[in-house]
Amino acid sequence: MISAMDISTSGLIAQRARLNAISGNIANMSTLRNEDGEIEPYQARYTIFETDQNLQTRHGAVGVRVASVETEDVDPLYKYEPNHPLTIQEGPRQGYVAYPAVDMTTEFVDALEATRAYETNIGVMEVTKNIGQQTLRILA
Amino acid sequence: MNQISNINLSIPMPAAGPLATSASNDAEIPAFQRFLLEGLDQVNNMQQDADHAVEQLFTGGDVDPAEVLTAVQKADMSFRLMMQIRNKLVQAYQEIQDIRV
Amino acid sequence: MLLMAGANAAGCRELTACWHQRRSRFPIPRANETQHLRAVAGRQPPAYCDYGTPVAIETTGFINQQQPTLGKQRIMIPSMFNGTTIPLLEQVVGSTQARHNVLAGNIANLDTPSYQVRDLSTAEFQQRLKKALEAKKTSQQPISPGDIVDDAPEELQHVANSMKSILFHDGSNVGLEQQVTEISKNQMMHNMAVAIMSSQFQMMQAVIREQP
Numbered sequence: 001m002i003s004a005m006d007i008s009t010s011g012l013i014a015q016r017a018r019l020n021a022i023s024g025n026i027a028n029m030s031t032l033r034n035e036d037g038e039i040e041p042y043q044a045r046y047t048i049f050e051t052d053q054n055l056q057t058r059h060g061a062v063g064v065r066v067a068s069v070e071t072e073d074v075d076p077l078y079k080y081e082p083n084h085p086l087t088i089q090e091g092p093r094q095g096y097v098a099y100p101a102v103d104m105t106t107e108f109v110d111a112l113e114a115t116r117a118y119e120t121n122i123g124v125m126e127v128t129k130n131i132g133q134q135t136l137r138i139l140a
Numbered sequence: 141m142n143q144i145s146n147i148n149l150s151i152p153m154p155a156a157g158p159l160a161t162s163a164s165n166d167a168e169i170p171a172f173q174r175f176l177l178e179g180l181d182q183v184n185n186m187q188q189d190a191d192h193a194v195e196q197l198f199t200g201g202d203v204d205p206a207e208v209l210t211a212v213q214k215a216d217m218s219f220r221l222m223m224q225i226r227n228k229l230v231q232a233y234q235e236i237q238d239i240r241v
Numbered sequence: 242m243l244l245m246a247g248a249n250a251a252g253c254r255e256l257t258a259c260w261h262q263r264r265s266r267f268p269i270p271r272a273n274e275t276q277h278l279r280a281v282a283g284r285q286p287p288a289y290c291d292y293g294t295p296v297a298i299e300t301t302g303f304i305n306q307q308q309p310t311l312g313k314q315r316i317m318i319p320s321m322f323n324g325t326t327i328p329l330l331e332q333v334v335g336s337t338q339a340r341h342n343v344l345a346g347n348i349a350n351l352d353t354p355s356y357q358v359r360d361l362s363t364a365e366f367q368q369r370l371k372k373a374l375e376a377k378k379t380s381q382q383p384i385s386p387g388d389i390v391d392d393a394p395e396e397l398q399h400v401a402n403s404m405k406s407i408l409f410h411d412g413s414n415v416g417l418e419q420q421v422t423e424i425s426k427n428q429m430m431h432n433m434a435v436a437i438m439s440s441q442f443q444m445m446q447a448v449i450r451e452q453p
Contacts, residue, residue, distance in 0.1 A: 132432070208437075219444065
């Protein structure tokens with residue numbers, strides 16, 4: 001039987017996935033190559049949540065799940081560094097280096113929000129456990 | 141006195157079915173006797189409901205724990221009330237027996 | 242159910258009167274004997290008390306687990322719990338404890354490389370419990386007082402034991418939150434079973450003491 005605890009747990013798992021993505025973004029703020037070794041500035045990852053219809057309690061409360069982890073597609077930041085080993089050799093941006101367009105402030109605020117959501121879910125779980133304990137007091 | 145001896149002789153041991161409808165002389169059942177027998181039936185039904193609810197809770201049924209606990213507590217209390225009534229009846233019977241003729 | 246137990250406590254008195262009449266080797270100390278005999282004297286002993294030829298009771302005077310037989314019927318004292326939900330709750334408590342141990346092992350092994358989480362399947366346990374309960378219900382004959390015949394608790398007893406050999410290894414390695422939630426839910430179920438069981442025991446005590 002799906003209960004409130006399972007719903008809160010799904011929230012915890014989703015927020016943790018989001019936090020993982022954000023920590024990956026912050027760690028890769030200055031990464032210029034991708035996994036294959038090509039010169040490609042890092043693009044931020046972000047998670048998309050959706051309600052999980054499989055996780056539904058008897059009275060209609062639904063849980064959450066991570067639908068997908070998407071990659072952003074924004075223009076990188078260009079800085080003029082003609083002596084950098086990874087400058088663009090030809091084209092209109094010759095002499096520029098493409099840096100990832102990851103805004104540290106935005107990412108960190110998102111991380112704070114994810115942390116607060118995580119803690120709030122845990123708070124809800126505490127309340128659920130408390131309700132369970134109080135219910136036992138019916139049997140005086 | 142007549143009614144009390146009636147009660148003692150005609151309260152059958154609890155069988156599987158309801159008691160109040162299985163009394164021997166159906167025509168005139170004294171009101172108190174009917175009251176007692178129906179009370180026993182009701183207590184029995186509540187006990188069975190509580191047992192059924194507990195079974196459903198622990199075999200994965202779709203039942204709320206608070207409802208189950210409430211049903212168990214209600215059955216307990218009604219049973220204790222009936223037991224107290226029975227104690228008073230027995231006490232009354234003993235007092236009557238102690239009357240020196 | 243408990244009402245039956247109350248009636249059976251009264252039925253027990255009748256039984257002891259019968260036994261004393263037949264000089265059995267099973268003396269049961271009883272307070273207020275004269276009053277009891279006065280209640281029995283002058284009345285026909287009820288039909289269930291007539292066992293025909295008395296069979297010697299094969300106990301050492303203690304009520305032990307091998308249920309002594311008197312003719313075809315069993316003495317009711319070890320089986321007086323069968324009318325309540327206590328056998329069911331015993332099984333539930335046993336299984337929640339076993340499951341708690343398994344889940345605690347999962348938490349302890351959180352950082353062990355290539356560790357697969359294990360669990361005791363609650364769905365499977367509940368299915369087996371349901372089947373054992375249905376078997377018990379269909380095998381129950383109509384109960385007459387003083388006569389508790391119940392073979393079915395053995396089926397219930399085996400449910401928790403049979404679950405201990407089923408650990409399923411879930412291929413998908415679920416994370417910490419899931420394990421903690423399972424432990425929490427398991428604990429709530431355990432506490433509830435224990436609370437209901439203790440209230441049932443208190444009720445039986447009230448019946449035996451004749452004091453609500």
